Amino acid sequence: SMARLVRLTPQADRVKEAYFTRNRIAEENRQRENSAAVRIQSWIRGCRARAYLSHIHRKATIIQKTWRGFKAREHFRQRVKAAYFLMKMNFYNKMAVKIQQRWRGYYVRKYVHNYYARKRYLEALTQKNEQMRRELEELAEHQRQERQRVAMEREEQEKYVRAQRLHFLLSTKQCPGVFNSPFRPEPDEMELRLRRVKPVRTMSAPKESWPVNPQPSSYLHDKERLPPIHKTPQGPFRPAVEVQQQRYRPLEPSLRVATSITALEEAREELRRQEWRTRLIDHPFLPFSKTPDKKYEPLLHAASPYQQTEYGTKHFREEDRSQLEKKKPFRRVFTTCHVFDKFGRLYSSAGKSV
Amino acid sequence: MSQRQVLQVFEQYQKARTQFVQTVAELATRPQNVETLQNAGVMSLLRPLLLDTVPTIQQTAALALGRLANYNDDLAEAVVKADILPQLVYSLAEQNRFYKKAAAFVLRAVAKHSAELAQAVVDCGALDALVISLEEFDPGVKEAAAWALGYIARHNGQLAQAVVDSGAVPLLVLCIQEPEIAVKRIAASTLSDIAKHSPELAQTVVDTGAIAHLAQMTLNPDAKLKRQVFSALGQISKHSVDLAEMVVEAEIFPAVLASLKDPDEYVRKNVTTLMREITKHTPELSQMIVNAGGVAAVIDYLGDSRGNVRLPGIMMLGYVAAHSENLAMAVVVSKGVPQLAICLVEEPEDHIKAATAWAFGQIGRHTPEHARAVAAANVLPKLLNLYLDTQSSEDLQVKAKKALKSVLQKCTYLPALEPLLYEAPSNILKHVICQFSKVLPHDSKARRLFVTSGGLKKVQEIKAEPGSALQEYINAINNCYPEEIVRYYSPGYSEALLERVESYQPA
Numbered sequence: 001s002m003a004r005l006v007r008l009t010p011q012a013d014r015v016k017e018a019y020f021t022r023n024r025i026a027e028e029n030r031q032r033e034n035s036a037a038v039r040i041q042s043w044i045r046g047c048r049a050r051a052y053l054s055h056i057h058r059k060a061t062i063i064q065k066t067w068r069g070f071k072a073r074e075h076f077r078q079r080v081k082a083a084y085f086l087m088k089m090n091f092y093n094k095m096a097v098k099i100q101q102r103w104r105g106y107y108v109r110k111y112v113h114n115y116y117a118r119k120r121y122l123e124a125l126t127q128k129n130e131q132m133r134r135e136l137e138e139l140a141e142h143q144r145q146e147r148q149r150v151a152m153e154r155e156e157q158e159k160y161v162r163a164q165r166l167h168f169l170l171s172t173k174q175c176p177g178v179f180n181s182p183f184r185p186e187p188d189e190m191e192l193r194l195r196r197v198k199p200v201r202t203m204s205a206p207k208e209s210w211p212v213n214p215q216p217s218s219y220l221h222d223k224e225r226l227p228p229i230h231k232t233p234q235g236p237f238r239p240a241v242e243v244q245q246q247r248y249r250p251l252e253p254s255l256r257v258a259t260s261i262t263a264l265e266e267a268r269e270e271l272r273r274q275e276w277r278t279r280l281i282d283h284p285f286l287p288f289s290k291t292p293d294k295k296y297e298p299l300l301h302a303a304s305p306y307q308q309t310e311y312g313t314k315h316f317r318e319e320d321r322s323q324l325e326k327k328k329p330f331r332r333v334f335t336t337c338h339v340f341d342k343f344g345r346l347y348s349s350a351g352k353s354v
Numbered sequence: 355m356s357q358r359q360v361l362q363v364f365e366q367y368q369k370a371r372t373q374f375v376q377t378v379a380e381l382a383t384r385p386q387n388v389e390t391l392q393n394a395g396v397m398s399l400l401r402p403l404l405l406d407t408v409p410t411i412q413q414t415a416a417l418a419l420g421r422l423a424n425y426n427d428d429l430a431e432a433v434v435k436a437d438i439l440p441q442l443v444y445s446l447a448e449q450n451r452f453y454k455k456a457a458a459f460v461l462r463a464v465a466k467h468s469a470e471l472a473q474a475v476v477d478c479g480a481l482d483a484l485v486i487s488l489e490e491f492d493p494g495v496k497e498a499a500a501w502a503l504g505y506i507a508r509h510n511g512q513l514a515q516a517v518v519d520s521g522a523v524p525l526l527v528l529c530i531q532e533p534e535i536a537v538k539r540i541a542a543s544t545l546s547d548i549a550k551h552s553p554e555l556a557q558t559v560v561d562t563g564a565i566a567h568l569a570q571m572t573l574n575p576d577a578k579l580k581r582q583v584f585s586a587l588g589q590i591s592k593h594s595v596d597l598a599e600m601v602v603e604a605e606i607f608p609a610v611l612a613s614l615k616d617p618d619e620y621v622r623k624n625v626t627t628l629m630r631e632i633t634k635h636t637p638e639l640s641q642m643i644v645n646a647g648g649v650a651a652v653i654d655y656l657g658d659s660r661g662n663v664r665l666p667g668i669m670m671l672g673y674v675a676a677h678s679e680n681l682a683m684a685v686v687v688s689k690g691v692p693q694l695a696i697c698l699v700e701e702p703e704d705h706i707k708a709a710t711a712w713a714f715g716q717i718g719r720h721t722p723e724h725a726r727a728v729a730a731a732n733v734l735p736k737l738l739n740l741y742l743d744t745q746s747s748e749d750l751q752v753k754a755k756k757a758l759k760s761v762l763q764k765c766t767y768l769p770a771l772e773p774l775l776y777e778a779p780s781n782i783l784k785h786v787i788c789q790f791s792k793v794l795p796h797d798s799k800a801r802r803l804f805v806t807s808g809g810l811k812k813v814q815e816i817k818a819e820p821g822s823a824l825q826e827y828i829n830a831i832n833n834c835y836p837e838e839i840v841r842y843y844s845p846g847y848s849e850a851l852l853e854r855v856e857s858y859q860p861a
Contacts, residue, residue, distance in 0.1 A: 118680070122687045125644065129688050132611065132647030133654060140615035147617075 163193040170194045252345075256336035267333040368408060375403055375414040382421035388429070396422065397432050404441060409450065416442070416456035420463045427467035434464060434471060439478040446483040451492040458487060458498035462505045469509035476506060476513060481520040488525040493534040500529055500537065504544030511551035518548060518558050527562045530571070538571065539579045546586035553593035560590060560600060569604035577618035584613070584624035592631035598639060602632060608646040614655050622655055623663040630670035637677035644681060649674060649688045656693050664697055665706055672713030679720040686717060686727045695731045708750040711737055715757030722766045729770035734758065738778060758782060766793050768800055775812050784824050787813065791830035801834055805843075810835065814844045 171177030
């Protein structure tokens with residue numbers, strides 16, 4: 001304040017000088033100091049920039065570092081997963097291969113080429129062959145024996161017939177036969193046959209010539225039969241039995257006599273009864289449709305000519321209906337006719353053997 | 355002249371005609387008389403007698419004509435040229451059964467000689483008349499008509515087709531069901547003759563249901579009937595798989611195998627032919643027959659029979675073995691190979707030997723086991739001899755060579771291969787050496803045996819072009835042995851040694 005003003009007024013000149021000196025000095029050093037200041041400033045700025053750059057770099061490095069680490073870990077995780085997956089797949093593949101090996105071995109051995117089945121088949125086949133061979137042998141043997149037996153039987157039959165025909169060559173007490181030579185130790189086979197043979201019957205027994213009676217004939221059995229005079233009658237007499245039969249021949253009524261008078265009516269009754277028994281349907285079958293009668297077309301199979309026709313083998317009925325309409329119904333019962341009453345009975349059969 | 359005397363003249367003439375025709379008919383049964391009869395002009399004399407008023411003379415004249423035409427084909431041609439056939443065909447429809455039999459006999463006698471004569475018979479319209487006679491009641495007429503149809507159908511496919519077109523087949527099937535054996539025989543033989551030409555004809559026969567009846571008749575004891583039945587079934591089944599399957603479905607196996615022991619030779623032969631025709635189509639059919647024991651039965655049949663009748667049996671075994679390895683093994687297991695070897699040796703005919711060689715080839719070509727079975731029966735040297743023999747026919751040589759090659763390509767049984775080393779020509783030797791070169795590297799005992807039996811020496815003596823397959827095999831064999839052994843056995847080694855001895859200077 002005022003003190004300071006009093007103190008400072010002597011120094012005003014000095015101040016001016018100092019001021020000018022200072023300015024001059026400053027003016028002289030201004031360039032140098034300016035450039036120095038600029039240098040210092042640029043250095044500082046540089047340092048600042050560098051510091052800032054390095055700071056930024058560091059930060060950028062940190063960011064990049066973190067990012068790269070993140071990415072790399074992610075990648076690694078992927079790789080680990082992939083490696084794990086591959087490892088598992090390899091393992092599974094190996095196991096699958098093992099399964100497939102087992103399965104294929106089993107399948108091939110069972111279905112494609114089954115060694116034991118084949119072996120069994122061949123063994124079974126050998127057995128079957130053996131069996132077949134045995135059976136065929138037996139069959140052949142059986143057939144051979146059959147044929148031999150048939151041949152032997154035929155031979156036997158032939159020899160028997162021959163012996164029957166040569167029965168007169170049998171040896172008697174007086175005269176030894178051809179087959180029984182005294183020089184032989186024992187008689188020939190043919191001789192033995194001749195002894196055993198039965199004579200040939202050329203004429204049939206008379207019993208069959210008479211008509212067979214349907215009723216048991218009480219005549220012959222009730223009749224008191226006298227004992228025959230000679231056992232075998234000498235001479236051309238007929239055997240006693242035959243004569244008895246002729247004498248006491250029972251009645252054989254003719255067809256006319258045997259038929260009852262009411263035979264026709266009885267037959268008609270019988271027919272009516274049969275009809276009553278068997279016929280079930282009273283009304284003929286009527287077709288459902290109302291269309292007029294179409295001509296029936298038979299099946300081609302039925303109309304084929306390559307069948308054996310029934311007419312002529314199975315029946316002899318007239319098949320043409322139109323012809324039949326005109327005719328009267330077939331009569332099955334007639335009155336008797338006398339034509340065949342005496343047939344075969346008029347004369348005795350005594351002279352018939354010639 | 356009185357009426358009686360006039361009539362007597364006619365009676366004498368009739369007697370003379372009757373006697374003439376009966377004597378001619380009797381003479382015609384003997385072959386030595388036929389020439390004389392022909393020269394005497396019997397044809398022109400018999401012809402008007404066919405139109406005679408008396409039926410007996412007509413019949414006997416027809417019978418005589420038939421016997422003459424039966425004898426040789428000149429007479430049959432003379433019958434055709436003399437225009438007798440249309441008259442016969444006409445009267446076949448009209449007359450009684452004796453005449454029908456005689457007329458059918460003439461037609462058959464004419465048709466049997468050649469296809470042209472049969473065609474001439476067909477051209478006269480005989481087929482319709484014969485088919486109508488097949489519907490007759492009398493079995494003799496049916497037999498004669500069926501026989502005539504059979505002889506017509508026998509020659510070629512067109513004639514058989516003509517017979518079928520006239521509608522004979524269903525009637526023949528009905529004839530088969532008749533009770534008389536003779537009618538059955540002839541009907542079966544006619545069906546066989548029809549079915550043998552082509553698959554369509556066989557199909558026509560099958561469509562009428564013939565197979566069921568034929569199958570039933572296989573159980574009949576009559577031998578001639580069985581011959582025809584088996585022949586018919588064989589002819590049907592030979593054409594295609596379907597027909598063979600239909601025959602098999604009629605369940606004839608295994609009953610038919612019993613007929614393989616029939617005393618009649620031709621029954622056995624026809625059964626074997628039937629089996630051959632069935633087995634040749636597919637492996638399944640062969641399998642069926644093998645499982646029924648058919649192979650064993652056929653092998654026994656081969657053992658019992660001799661000559662040409664063995665051929666179908668051998669071919670059947672070949673067909674069975676050809677289908678698959680299993681079936682070939684079945685043939686081997688049923689002891690087929692020794693039997694076939696016996697056949698190969700015993701039979702003198704070339705075609706049977708060729709069939710046996712072919713059968714061996716089919717058996718041995720599948721695997722080493724089969725080839726071993728074939729080789730162990732000592733068959734390979736025999737096949738080689740057949741191949742090399744100049745007397746054998748072309749066919750036999752070709753078949754023997756093929757069989758040998760196919761068996762050798764699989765054979766690893768060395769003891770059987772060794773004899774072949776010495777005798778075989780180079781194209782066979784190549785295969786033998788090839789087999790040796792395959793087996794020797796792996797089996798030391800075999801190597802030793804090969805050396806001691808002189809095989810190595812023989813191999814060294816073989817000259818082969820360098821670079822050929824034979825040389826490669828020989829090198830392969832030589833590589834199995836040490837150097838010194840090979841050099842020891844090479845030809846000219848003793849000379850080389852002696853030369854060294856000579857040139858050696860003792861120190």
